[in-house]
Amino acid sequence: MPEGQVLEFAGLSKRFGSVLAVDDLTARVEPGMVTGFLGPNGAGKTTTLRMLLGLVRPTAGRVTIGGVPYAKLDRPMQTVGAVLEASSFHPGRSAADHLRVYARAAGLASSRVDDALGTVGLADVAGRKIGGYSLGMRQRLGLAAALLGDPGVLILDEPANGLDPEGITWMRGLLRELARQGRTVLVSSHLLAEVQQTVDSLLIIAQGRLVFHGGMDELSDPSEFATVADSPDRTGLAAALAAAGIGFEILRSGLTIRGTDPVLVGEAAVRAGVPLSLLQRRGPALEDIFFDLVNGLRVHASAEGAQEQAPEPEGAEAAEAEPTEEPTTEEPTAEEQTTGGGTSGAAFAVAATGVIDIVPVEEADSLQDEDERVFAMPAGDADEAAPEDEDEPQGADEDDAVAAPVEEDVVAGEPDHLPDDDDPHATKTDSDVAADEFFSSYDHENPAPPDEDAVPAASDTDTRDGGDVR
Structure with a gap:
């Protein structure tokens, strides 16, 4: 019979850049019982479990299995079985081949292999x-892999899930x-009702x-x-009580009774021969208490005491408690962080949990820097990226010619397109009409100064939007 170990x-603390994913966690998980590890999504549950399995290095503190860190276990697969998140399986293999x-x-x-498959x-x-x-069968297969080493x-x-x-x-x-x-x-889990x-x-x-840290019966006051x-x-019930x-x-x-077990109330009624039409215990639902705890509306004494009793690391274990430098890259959510491990124990945990393709932190840094070099453009360079051939107005294509005119200022100083004189369907502006009238009355053989009122005043520079239109 396998022997359980104290966790x-x-x-225990873990920081990803400016995000404190796990903050001074102190607790014990005893053998011979099922312990639920609860919290809302993003609370730090998966990060904590990854530190337990040696997949993530703590920033401070320590976590042990039977007094030994996971990386130092002699036979990790025979000591710990784990299923973290969704497991990856080769779709062309059978379940038996996968476990072999x-x-x-x-x-x-x-x-x-046969024993584990039979168990699940x-x-x-x-x-x-x-x-x-x-999905449910895959979940069972992941559990079979965790049970493989008994x-x-x-x-x-x-x-x-599933x-x-x-x-x-x-x-x-x-x-x-x-x-x-x-x-x-x-x-x-992230739901109390589920566990x-x-x-x-x-x-x-x-x-x-x-x-909170304690039994289910300690959750409520x-x-x-x-x-x-x-x-x-x-009246008879009141006398019996x-x-x-x-x-x-x-x-x-x-009749409302406080501080007395409902069983004692029922027994008192039975002794007096008084029939009961109602016997009910009323109070906050456990789900409501759970939400109050995670939202900070309720404080339990077990949490305060556990944080104060964190022992100081000693000897060789003190080295594991030393803060480690973390990358200053843009952080993903704390639940998604992983770092590679170098021990055989960590390798088995990765295989059993289906965690694959872990990118080294240094490579992630270089990828982010490259993205910033490619996509980051200073605000002052916007004008340099503008087209160089602004001197020549572009004629509208056939689709643009029949579109309704857009009465908006053009930021770059040039309209998106100008109407083509040869296009009968092109829409002309007021200035276009005035120009047509001027040139139709212009005597090319005897040029004379034009009447200033006939043509709108114009200059080399149109300053409506700060751009040059030449």
Whole structure:
């Protein structure tokens, strides 16, 4: 039977440029239970899991599995199984062939392939090509890859994605069974309703900080809840509660009891022989409490205490806590950041999670610089990019000639096109009409100074828009 390991986060922080993705996270995940890792999208969940698996280096703090960083595990695939985000599979391979590749790389017996496929319910379709699998079947195959080494620790990021209601029910039962065997099961999600029927303990983070750490029963404050009871014999019910030493208030909807378990209220009514028509516990829904926590409207004592108790790193582990220089490139969202690892353990985690084609940070920097050189244009260079042949007006093409005139100022000082004198359909402006009248009356044999009133005043420079029209 595989042995579960304690997962410990101690003052864990990660910064991407100006973005603090994870902020001083301190928590413990115990074996033998299913722990939910919750937070809204972008809260830092996936970044935290990547640091746990050695795929991202912390800026500060440390995270260990059984007291050992992931990169230093002797047999990582037999210790930790992980499914992060969507897994990548070769569509031309069968599920069995896909897992055999992993098994050979990790030095595992081929019999583990059949065991893993049977555990996730894919034994009957093990020979079918993955390209014909549904999203839910691919999710199961990713879980089979995580279980291939029979690990004592399972890290699952949004495991219910793509599963139908039957598949979700199956997943819940499997996670409970794995925890019952003594394994450590950490499941991330952004919805409390998705995991509240499965998990025993919760870690909730918001904006990279821990806002709750404890059991499901600790999420709500008992003082926020009340029991409402009623009976056709309301007087008899009041007497029964008073005899049992249970305080109450009489309201229009019934008797409201605070600070007492509903079971005790029911037992008092039964002893007195009083029938009940209503026995209900009322208070805020767990989903509402979750939203209050992540939006900063509610503060839980477990979050305050955990942040204050972060131990100082010592010895060899202190080196891992030293801040590392981060690139100053334009940051993508914190959940999408990855950096390459150089250990064999990190390589197995990448294979199991389907994370491929990781671009080195230095290359990303150079790509961004090149983009800035190509596309960035100073504001003062706009005039230099203007056409050089502004002296010659361009005639309108046939499509432009029949279009309605546009009565807008031209920024560059030249209209987009001028009407062609030979085009009968071209639209002429007032100045064009005046010019035609002048030239039609002009005596070419006896030129004389034109009447100033006959022609609009003109100059070499039209200053309407600051441009030159010559």
